[in-house]
Amino acid sequence: xxxxxxxxxxxxxxxxxxxxxxxxxxxxxxxxxxxxxxxxxxxxxxxxxxxxxxxxxxxxxxxxxxxxxxxxxxxxxxxxxxxxxxxxxxxxxxxxxxxxxxxxxxxxxxxxxxxxxxxxxxxxxxxxxxxxxxxxxxxxxxxxxxxxxxxxxxxxxxxxxxxxxxxxxxxxxxxxxxxxxxxxxxxxxxxxxxxxxxxxxxxxxxxxxxxxxxxxxxxxxxxxxxxxxxxxxxxxxxxxxxxxxxxxxxxxxxxxxxxxxxxxxxxxxxxxxxxxxxxxxxxxxxxxxxxxxxxxxxxxxxxxxxxxxxxxxxxxxxxxxxxxxxxxxxxxxxxxxxxxxxxxxxxxxxxxxxxxxxxxxxxxxxxxxxxxxxxxxxxxxxxxxxxxxxxxxxxxxxxxxxxxxxxxxxxxxxxxxxxxxxxxxxxxxxxxxxxxxxxxxxxxxxxxxxxxxxxxxxxxxxxxxxx
Numbered sequence: 001x002x003x004x005x006x007x008x009x010x011x012x013x014x015x016x017x018x019x020x021x022x023x024x025x026x027x028x029x030x031x032x033x034x035x036x037x038x039x040x041x042x043x044x045x046x047x048x049x050x051x052x053x054x055x056x057x058x059x060x061x062x063x064x065x066x067x068x069x070x071x072x073x074x075x076x077x078x079x080x081x082x083x084x085x086x087x088x089x090x091x092x093x094x095x096x097x098x099x100x101x102x103x104x105x106x107x108x109x110x111x112x113x114x115x116x117x118x119x120x121x122x123x124x125x126x127x128x129x130x131x132x133x134x135x136x137x138x139x140x141x142x143x144x145x146x147x148x149x150x151x152x153x154x155x156x157x158x159x160x161x162x163x164x165x166x167x168x169x170x171x172x173x174x175x176x177x178x179x180x181x182x183x184x185x186x187x188x189x190x191x192x193x194x195x196x197x198x199x200x201x202x203x204x205x206x207x208x209x210x211x212x213x214x215x216x217x218x219x220x221x222x223x224x225x226x227x228x229x230x231x232x233x234x235x236x237x238x239x240x241x242x243x244x245x246x247x248x249x250x251x252x253x254x255x256x257x258x259x260x261x262x263x264x265x266x267x268x269x270x271x272x273x274x275x276x277x278x279x280x281x282x283x284x285x286x287x288x289x290x291x292x293x294x295x296x297x298x299x300x301x302x303x304x305x306x307x308x309x310x311x312x313x314x315x316x317x318x319x320x321x322x323x324x325x326x327x328x329x330x331x332x333x334x335x336x337x338x339x340x341x342x343x344x345x346x347x348x349x350x351x352x353x354x355x356x357x358x359x360x361x362x363x364x365x366x367x368x369x370x371x372x373x374x375x376x377x378x379x380x381x382x383x384x385x386x387x388x389x390x391x392x393x394x395x396x397x398x399x400x401x402x403x404x405x406x407x408x409x410x411x412x413x414x415x416x417x418x419x420x421x422x423x424x425x426x427x428x429x430x431x432x433x434x435x436x437x438x439x440x441x442x443x444x445x446x447x448x449x450x451x452x453x454x455x456x457x458x459x460x461x462x463x464x465x466x467x
Contacts, residue, residue, distance in 0.1 A: 021088075030087040031330050032095060037337055039083075039092050041127040043075045045120065046096065046111060048223035049203060052216050053113060063107045070103045071096075093117050093124075114215045116207035118237040118325040123203045125333065127224065129246055130198055132340050133191050139347035140188045140253070141464055144181050146354040148460050151177040154359050155454060158435060159274065160367055167373045170438050173359060175448040178456055183256045190249045197242045201226035205236035208324045238324040240314065243332050247311040250343045254307030257346050261301035264357075265294050273363035278356025281349075296353055300346045310339040371410045372400050374433055377441070378410070381432045385424045395422045 047068050054064025074096055077083040089095045094117070100108035151174035161171035201224060204210065204217035210233045217229045230236035267274040277294055285291035314335045317328050375396050382392035398421050403410050406417075411433040418425040431437060442449035 031091045031333070032085050032087050032089070034334050034337065035092045035121075035124075036085055038121075038124040038128060038333070039078045039096065040075065041124040042092055042096055042120070043071050043078070045123045045127065045203060045224065047071050048220045049115060050111060051223060052219050053110070055219060056214050056216050058113060058213055058215070059110050063110060066104055066107050067100065067111050070100050070108060073103070074099050091117070091121075093120050114206065114211045114213045115203060116205075116237070118207050119202045119205040121329075122205075122237055122239070123201065123224075125243065125336070126198050126200070126202065126226075129242065129336070130195065130225075132336075133195050133198065133246070135344060136250070136253070136340075136347070137188050137191055139344055139351070140184045140191075143347050143351040143354075144184050144460070145464050146351045147177050147181050147184075148457060148464065150174075150354050150357055151181075151453075152457050152461075155450070155457070157359050157361065157364060158368065158439065159364050160373055161448070167370065169376055169448075170368070170373055170435060171448040172439060172450060172453050173364075174457060175453045178453065178460070180256070180260050181460055183259075184253070187249065187253045187256060190252070191246075194242070194245045194249055197245060199226055200228045200230050200242075202230045202236035202239075205230060205233035208237060209233055234324045238321070238326075238329070240318055240329060240332050243336055244311065244314055244318065247307075247314055247335060247339055250339045251304075251308045251311045253343055254304035254346065257343075257350060258301045258304035260350065261297040264297040265301065268294050268297075272367075273360055274367070276358045276360060277353060278358075281353040281356055296349055300350055303342050303346050306342055307339050310335040368435055369409075371433055371435075372403070374410065374435075374438055375400055377432050377438050378429065381429060382422070382424060387422065387424060391422075 050059075050064045050067040050071065053059045053067075054061040059067075074083065077099075083095075083099070085092070085095050086098070089098055097108070097111060100111055102108070154173045154177075157173035158170055159173045159176065160167045161169045161176065201217065201221040203220050204215050221227075221229050230239075264275065264277065266272055268277055277297070279292070281294075281296045282292050283295040285293065314332055317331050321328055378399070379389065379392040379396045382395060383389050387395070399410065399413060399418055402417060402420065403413055406413075411430060415425060415427060415429075418429065439448055439450055442452070446452070
C-alpha cells in the first residue's frame with residue numbers, strides 16, 4: 001500500500017517540518033496585525049538589498065531589476081489597500097516575500113539571499129524610528145512655539161512662584177512658561193543624541209553570524225541613508241538598546257507633558273482660577289451643568305503612565321535574553337508604535353490647546369495680596385546692609401510671624417515693629433515691599449527679571465523660527 005503523503009506547512013521556513021503549524025500557534029505567534037506598519041520600510045530595505053545583490057553579482061542584474069519592479073508594485077498594492085496580509089505567513093516580511101515569489105517565481109525566491117528576518121526586522125525598526133524621531137522633534141518645536149506665544153502675550157503678568165506648592169517668590173508668568181520650553185528643548189536634544197545609536201545599519205548580519213556570500217553592506221547603508229554599519233553580527237540582530245533609549249526619551253516627554261497638564265488643571269480650577277482654557281478644548285459633565293472640565297490636559301497627564309509603561313515593558317522583555325535573537329523581541333514593535341502614536345497626539349493636542357489659554361489677571365492679582373512672598377527680598381535688603389544671610393533669614397522670619405499674629409501684611413508693620421529684632425531697618429525697606437520692584441531688582445542670569453525674560457522670548461522666537 002502506498003504511503004499517504006504528509007501535508008507540509010506553507011511556510012518559507014517549512015522545509016525542515018513535516019506537519020502543519022497548529023492554528024492556535026499560528027494565531028499566537030503572528031505579528032502581522034502589528035508589524036504591517038513596517039511595510040514601507042520593509043519594501044525600501046528589500047529594494048536596497050536587491051540592488052546590492054545585483055551589483056555584487058550574487059544574482060543577475062536583470063533579476064535584481066525584476067525584484068525591484070516587483071517590490072515597487074507590491075508597495076503600490078499596500079498603499080492602495082489591495083494587498084492581502086495573511087496571518088499564516090506570520091509577519092510583514094514573509095507576506096511581502098511570498099507575494100514577490102507569487103509574482104516572479106524563482107527570481108522572487110532569491111530576494112532573501114544573504115539576509116534573515118532577524119537583521120531584516122532590526123533594519124525596519126531602525127528606519128521607522130529615524131522617521132519617528134523626526135516627527136517627534138517637529139512636534140516638540142510646534143509645542144515650544146505655542147508656549148512662546150503664550151509667554152509673549154503675557155509678559156507683564158506676575159504670579160507667585162511656588163516651591164512645595166507654597167508661595168515662594170514672585171515670578172513673571174512668562175518666565176514660568178519658559179521653564180517648559182527648556183524642558184522640551186532637552187527632550188529634543190536627547191532625541192537627537194539617541195538618533196546616533198538608531199542610525200546604524202544592521203542588514204547583512206543575517207541570522208547571527210553573517211554570510212559566506214560577498215555582500216556589500218556599505219552600499220546598502222548608503223542606499224538607505226545610514227551613517228554607520230553594525231560592526232558585530234550578534235549584537236546587530238539582538239540589540240534593542242536603541243528602542244529602549246527612544247522609549248526612555250518618549251517617557252520623559254510624557255512626564256514633561258504631564259507636569260504641564262497638571263498645572264493647567266490646577267490653574268484652571270475654581271480654587272486658583274489663574275487661567276481659562278478655550279471651550280473647544282474642554283468638556284462638560286453629564287450630570288453637573290456648571291462644569292467646564294480640562295479633560296484634554298487630564299488625558300495628556302494620564303498618558304504619561306502608558307508611556308512610562310512602554311519603557312518598562314521593553315526593559316523587562318530584554319533583561320533576561322541570551323544572545324542573540326529571541327522571539328521575545330517581537331514585543332518591541334507594539335511598545336514602540338503605541339508609545340509613538342500616543343506621544344505625538346499628546347504633543348499635537350497640547351500645542352493646539354495652549355493658544356486658547358487666557359490669563360485671569362484679577363485672580364492672579366488676588367494671589368499676590370499676601371506680601372510675605374517678598375520675604376527673601378527683605379532678607380537680601382538686610383544682606384546689602386551687611387547682615388549675614390542666616391541672621392537676615394531669622395530676622396525676616398520673625399517679622400513674618402509678627403505680621404501674622406497682628407493680622408497685618410508685612411508692609412503694614414511700622415518701622416519700630418520691624419526693628420524689634422534688628423535696628424538696621426530704614427524707611428527704604430518699604431520700597432522693597434513693592435511687587436513690581438521685586439522683579440526689576442533681580443540681577444542674576446536666568447532670573448525672572450522682565451528685561452531678561454523679554455530677551456529670552458526674543459531668543460526663543462529666533463531659534464524656533466529655524467526649526
